[in-house]
Amino acid sequence: xxxxxxxxxxxxxxxxxxxxxxxxxxxxxxxxxxxxxxxxxxxxxxxxxxxxxxxxxxxxxxxxxxxxxxxxxxxxxxxxxxxxxxxxxxxxxxxxxxxxxxxxxxxxxxxxxxxxxxxxxxxxxxxxxxxxxxxxx
Numbered sequence: 063x064x065x066x067x068x069x070x071x072x073x074x075x076x077x078x079x080x081x082x083x084x085x086x087x088x089x090x091x092x093x094x095x096x097x098x099x100x101x102x103x104x105x106x107x108x109x110x111x112x113x114x115x116x117x118x119x120x121x122x123x124x125x126x127x128x129x130x131x132x133x134x135x136x137x138x139x140x141x142x143x144x145x146x147x148x149x150x151x152x153x154x155x156x157x158x159x160x161x162x163x164x165x166x167x168x169x170x171x172x173x174x175x176x177x178x179x180x181x182x183x184x185x186x187x188x189x190x191x192x193x194x195x196x197x198x199x
Contacts, residue, residue, distance in 0.1 A: 098128050102161060109163045109171075116175050117143045117168075132160045146175040147182060 089097070101123050108114050108123075121143035129136035133156065142148045149172060158165035176182060 094127050097125060098131065101125065101128060106161045106163055109161060109167050112167075114171065117146045117149075117171055132156060146172045147186070 105120050105123055108120060114120060121140045124136070124139065126136040129139045132139075134153075139153075142153060154168045154172065155165050158168050176186075
């Protein structure tokens with residue numbers, strides 16, 4: 063017995079025209095290269111000129127493809143740049159080489175970011191005494 067439910071088929075208005083794809087537009091390789099090079103130049107300029115207040119200022123400019131080129135997971139890199147104490151020396155040097163800037167410029171900004179966060183400074187400056195450590199054992 064045939065199915066009594068009506069089924070609707072998606073048919074485009076023109077016969078040989080494929081249906082419109084849904085979702086995010088995929089960039090071509092050329093578009094990605096142009097975007098990366100322009101943002102790379104912008105970030106290099108910001109770092110060289112010192113026109114940034116925090117590391118997170120450049121984190122918003124780094125697209126996923128650029129992070130991947132540097133060898134970082136994009137989400138993890140942005141997270142580290144928002145809490146700069148989590149950036150390792152390797153991370154900073156890798157970014158400096160990628161953006162063709164002096165690593166010291168990034169380290170200086172990292173230090174400014176950490177020093178401006180009083181809550182973080184308080185956490186970093188507290189140490190356990192040997193008595194506390196041995197009392198827990």
